[in-house]
Amino acid sequence: MDNTITNRQMVFILFLTLTSITIITIPKTIAEKAGVGGWATLLLTALMFGLLVMVIASLNSMYRGKMLYDYSRELLGKAFAVIFAVFYSLYFLMVSAYLCTSMASMLKANFLLETPLWAFVLVSLPVFGYVAYKGVTNIARLFEFYGVIFILAMTVVHGVMLYQGETDNIRPLFVPSETGKYLAAVKDTIIGFLGIEVLTITPFSLKRSKKAPRVAFLTLIAVGFAYVLVVETSIMMVGIHEITFYEYPLINAIRQIVLHYIEFLRRVDIVYLTLGVMGIVAGISMVYLAIVEYVCRLFPRAARWLVVVIVGFAIFLLSLEGFGILDFRHIAVQLITYGGLLAAGVIPVSLWIVAKVKRHG
């Protein structure tokens, strides 16, 4: 089986993985930490992560058909490769528990009020596991399909919000005296751009992979603009102060849409539940796959189905533990932010430098 992805698939993988749960929560973060000039914060962070994703994509291009574990082994030896694989496995395990608990909490808080949190994870994990079992090429094809629907739904919903929202709520667009606040908020938006590290498990196909770094960079910029659209339209609908009261502000903003003339679309939030959750499902499936790929590299003789089951069990247990910790998601965000800087920044950049030095040497 050709276990690689194309540039187009990479675009959708990045878009859906990065935006999976953050797209719902980021308006609150921006309203609290940056204020009306949050768009500048988001674009600045997108630019920074655009450079990092270029590094990962260029490593994948240099070592076509291989993932980070394989080329780190070539560059630094087996010991480092194993250390990296263990780190990435634990890191992605943390991310998947965070995503699962967030998904469950969001669904419970907004749509299925009586359903216990564990039920969401228990019922959805077999689906994520099945996707992860099928491997990167299949998941990439799925992302192409989901991605198109998700982007279409997003365009329609946010287009309506742009029309119905109050522009005064997002003005003035930039207050020069608050520039320091906008810059300081960059650290709080990092979580929205983490996810680029999933490219460490997606070997590129041989065709047109030279263009991949540029395509990856432009995708990150597009994600930045998508976040700006989501944040600005949500604030337009709800108000910059009111939005800070909601843990899932996008859902609340969508609930403020009034479509008097379209009877079947009165509950736009339900439409979002159907289409928007696709993004969350895609994101979690991708992270699940990342753990499976690293664990399979660590234990090459283990049956893939067994690895999928064990990883699923680990995610379930960690999520249950997470539900029991009062501030779990806040703690997880902190851990993921710092871990993510290693996973998406320090490790790939170090490998890229070593690769360049070795090539020139």
Place this chain on the structure above:
Amino acid sequence: MTLALCLSLGAMGCWDASAVEDKDIVTAVVVDKTDSGYSFTVEIASISQGGGSQGGTKAPESKVLKGEGKTFVAARESLERKSDKLIDLSAVQSVVFTENMLYDDITQYMQRFRHNPAYRKTVYVAGTRVTPDDLMKATSENNTLVGTSLYQTFLSLIKNGQMYEMTMGDILTSLSCEYKGYLIPAVDLSDGEITLIGFYAMEGGACKGFVPVEGSSGIVHFHTKSKPIHYSVEYKGLEAAFAVDMKKAVTRGEYRDGKVRLNIRFSGKATLQYLSEEKKVTDEELNEMGETLKQDLRERHMEAVKTSQRVGVDYLDLHEAFRIQNPDIYKELDWSQVYPDAEINMDMDVEIRWGTIDYKEKEGE
């Protein structure tokens, strides 16, 4: 895959599964401040068989429940004790606060509302001096549900340009801002029909005054671009009716010598609809009518501003324009203090047009 996901999501909903017949579906909520605490009066739409009939067709039947208690929690519990089914708030169309409640404080109730995901934020809101029991007896020819009747009344007023959208979500937005001035439409019963009688001027959770509907003309134009509104002016013994299509006001604000100065500019188009007599008029006469209309519009809108300054609540959202243009100064100001003394100038730029009925005097006639 998608099928598996749908099945999974469906399976997750088992805990929330509840037949619609097992719910008391609320269409209107009236919140009152009583001597002993608070009361909730809710209108419940009946979906079961056996509704009354009007002219051969079944009319929706409703029942009214009332819960009282020292606190909102106690009032809700009292309501639940009286209900034989689960109270479902997801279909509420209107929330009404009594005058007692508005002059007391609605903040705590709004916080309850914010917290409840079942409640739609797009529910229309109103205030009333009518008692909850009397309001629930209101009927209309087409609809026996008070919640729906209120909703339809507001929808029609918004379409006619006599009101702008004011939902519970909008109140939450206003309450969370630094300056918390806004309006709540006031309704009364006239021959059993729900009628708009004015607006309650709110600052934070408490009402500061009442603006009668007669003096509220022009308020809508400060908030949104509305549908054309009809005005008539007296001109040389004639009554000329115009359809005035105004854009949202553009406000420039500055702070000088310790005083806020606001320049408000309205622009729009006025189209001649009809004259009280069948008479031909010249371009010059139409322009003179236009000048009279502009003067009238300016006075109406200026009166709206003066009323808001007199009441002491900036429900016209003039602070928003000032905040956008002077964000650093705005942070230092207490708008409640400076607004009543603000210097306000108004400019009315209305383009006068001939309508579809030919009143134009041709040359040589």
